[in-house]
Amino acid sequence: MEEKKGLKLFSLSKFTNFEMIMDSQLASSGAHQAKILEKYAKNNKYIRNQAISLKFISALLMVLMPFLSIIMYFEIMENIDPFYPIQGRIFVFSFFILISLVISIFYLFLFGLFTTSSLMSGSAFKWLHTLPLSRKDLKKLGFMTLFRNLNVQMIVMTFAFPIILLILTQNIFAFFMCLISSFLITIFGGSILIIVAEKFSRVFSESNRQSSKANLLRMVSLMGFFIIAFGSSFVMQFGLNAINDLIANFSSNPPTMGLNMILSMIPLPFAPGYLVSLSLAPDQAPLSLWGSSIVGMGLLAGLTFLTYKIAIKSLSSVATFEVDYSKTKKDAKKKIKPILIEVKSTSPLKSYIRKDLISSTRDYQSLIFVLMPLVYPIILFFSMQGVISEEVSSIFSNMILWAIIIIVSQFIPLMLVGGLLNMEESGSSTLASLPLLPRDQAKAKLVLMLIIHGISMSLMAIVLTVITQSVNMLILILGSLPITWALLLFVFQMKVRLFGTMKFKYVLEEVNISNKLLKWVSIVAADIGVCIFVL
Incomplete structure (x- = not known):
């Protein structure tokens, strides 16, 4: 038995x-x-x-x-x-x-x-x-x-x-x-x-x-x-x-x-x-x-x-x-105290940024999209420390390393755009059903993505400066921030045009999901191609 x-x-x-x-x-x-x-x-x-x-x-x-x-x-x-x-x-x-x-x-x-x-x-x-x-x-x-x-x-x-x-x-x-x-x-x-x-x-x-x-x-x-x-x-x-x-x-x-x-x-x-x-x-x-x-x-x-x-x-x-029913009954008998709710007005930009940051801390996937660009410099430090310290010593080798880092770091715009724009995609976000201006949402997400991307590139510049013992890497990477931000805007625009085009406006949600894989391959290829062409 x-x-x-x-x-x-x-x-x-x-x-x-x-x-x-x-x-x-x-x-x-x-x-x-x-x-x-x-x-x-x-x-x-x-x-x-x-x-x-x-x-x-x-x-x-x-x-x-x-x-x-x-x-x-x-x-x-x-x-x-x-x-x-x-x-x-x-x-x-x-x-x-x-x-x-x-x-x-x-x-x-x-x-x-x-x-x-x-x-x-x-x-x-x-x-x-x-x-x-x-x-x-x-x-x-x-x-x-x-x-x-x-x-x-x-x-x-x-x-x-x-x-x-x-x-x-x-x-x-x-x-x-x-x-x-x-x-x-x-x-x-x-x-x-x-x-x-x-x-x-x-x-x-x-x-x-x-x-x-x-x-x-x-x-x-x-x-x-x-x-x-x-x-x-x-x-x-x-x-x-x-x-x-x-x-x-x-x-x-x-x-x-x-x-x-x-x-x-x-x-x-x-x-x-x-x-x-x-x-x-x-x-x-x-x-x-x-x-x-x-x-x-x-x-x-x-x-x-x-x-x-x-x-x-x-x-x-x-x-x-097991549920403690005695405690449940005791809690039910407690007097409900009135809660004073104070409504503060703020600009759409600040409210959307705050909403995205709070939403990203409440599930694994969104938090990964925010944290991964910040963790990437640490990964870079441990994975490339030996090779960089041995091989990179001249100005020419610094330039080659800078070009490689800029190309490799192009996954950061793709991750930020793919993660933060899809935050409004499902019923988990109440904003998707409200009469809100997509322009205000786009501004907030762009500001947030540019800040995260800028912090990531700055950390990367500091890490590479420590490894190479050369201030040239710090100058090169920080000086190329406008280029990387322009590439981020390019990826953002392609994502919205390919997935969010409606009859009279563009939206951040994915409304055109046909040929999704082909569209993402096109975005990745175009981003890397433009990056190589600029460099």
């Missing part, structure tokens, strides 16, 4: 999983919820296909990243000879293992944060309280829903890197040590994911949408998500650059035994890396270092157990949430 009941609960978790995915898609779609709902109505297997696609893509990338670590492994093996100091060898291999495990946690957050935050909001379990299910069954259903959503990702995260390490080293002992480390890291990462997702769901909940504090937290949260999303490639690039430097430095000046022992006792992120690196050379590793690594793994196991208990408690409270 218990087995049959468990199977029924697991079958029921399929629907809560689909509802969780649907809720996360609606939350991230922002002003485009009408399109998502239309897709649901047209294809009853849309959610199922989305769930399968998400599992496949996340599993593929989680397998691909350990394969990329093969490059680091062979880089180490080529530069380390049999006479290389054992303390340096242990440190270098632990650094290699550390990077691979940290990247796996990044990818778990990248593909599981939004769906898990939807689960932790509790909306997927509200209808289950109408069914004859006990609190114990609801708890089990919560675990099964999360497992059904993240099972492929967590299995791949646990086994992918140990199997690849086994293929590379042909070392069974190292495989089992890596498997233990990977298992603990997976459980710890999954537990932290649940805890963070609960906080994330509170920040983005409907009840907090009017709070200015919540708006700030939303922006900070998504900035952190951007760092996670792009951090994996930065970590891998940093590892590749640092490995050669570490090998060269440790060949003559290896780390001391005391330093290795201290680092190996730190649960995260060093202890797993040291345990696996010691297993690669068990006959040469000192016993004292084995002891400190085992102590560090014990601390990691304890830390993992504590975070697991906290995550389980959070998940149980979400699954078994």
Whole structure:
């Protein structure tokens, strides 16, 4: 009976999983919820296909990243000879293992944060309280829903890197040590994911949408998500650059035994890396270092157990949430105090800008369009730091770099125009049904886009000036702001003409949606073509 009941609960978790995915898609779609709902109505297997696609893509990338670590492994093996100091060898291999495990946690957050935050909001379990299910069954259903959503990702995260390490080293002992480390890291990462997702769901909940504090937290949260999303490639690039430097430095000046022992006792992120690196050379590793690594793994196991208990408690409270009717009645009996509403008149330009900024903080998609141009200089700094500092030294190379940056940064006008103009597209915006002047709306959006674009280019100029150690880049990029703003206006005008042309006026909404892909290809091609021609 218990087995049959468990199977029924697991079958029921399929629907809560689909509802969780649907809720996360609606939350991230922002002003485009009408399109998502239309897709649901047209294809009853849309959610199922989305769930399968998400599992496949996340599993593929989680397998691909350990394969990329093969490059680091062979880089180490080529530069380390049999006479290389054992303390340096242990440190270098632990650094290699550390990077691979940290990247796996990044990818778990990248593909599981939004769906898990939807689960932790509790909306997927509200209808289950109408069914004859006990609190114990609801708890089990919560675990099964999360497992059904993240099972492929967590299995791949646990086994992918140990199997690849086994293929590379042909070392069974190292495989089992890596498997233990990977298992603990997976459980710890999954537990932290649940805890963070609960906080994330509170920040983005409907009840907090009017709070200015919540708006700030939303922006900070998504900035952190951007760092996670792009951090994996930065970590891998940093590892590749640092490995050669570490090998060269440790060949003559290896780390001391005391330093290795201290680092190996730190649960995260060093202890797993040291345990696996010691297993690669068990006959040469000192016993004292084995002891400190085992102590560090014990601390990691304890830390993992504590975070697991906290995550389980959070998940149980979400699954078994019940409305406190006594509190509801008490709140209903409270006297309603009159609220004094003061209406202040302001110019259409200021009111539209304020409306767009507030609206962009209330959903994922609009906020991404605003924040991405501001985050791009940080991405540029980490991704191009090594190449620029080595290759760019003369005035001619500065000019070449300036031209490349101007061309590459053309995605910023496309993102701003595509994101901010589509904010009025669906029923989520009440302005779409009001008798408002499109000219006033266009002025406000242009001012906002020009400000964001100007800040992005200024940050980019500062970043490149720091990397190249030349004030020429600052002068070139800031001097080219009128050109980039003109290209932004060009993209804006093309978008309005191709999508918003009506009989007697132009509007910002997309009223002519035929051949949408071809129109956007034309906008992108024309923008880049004009940019290259001007340069």
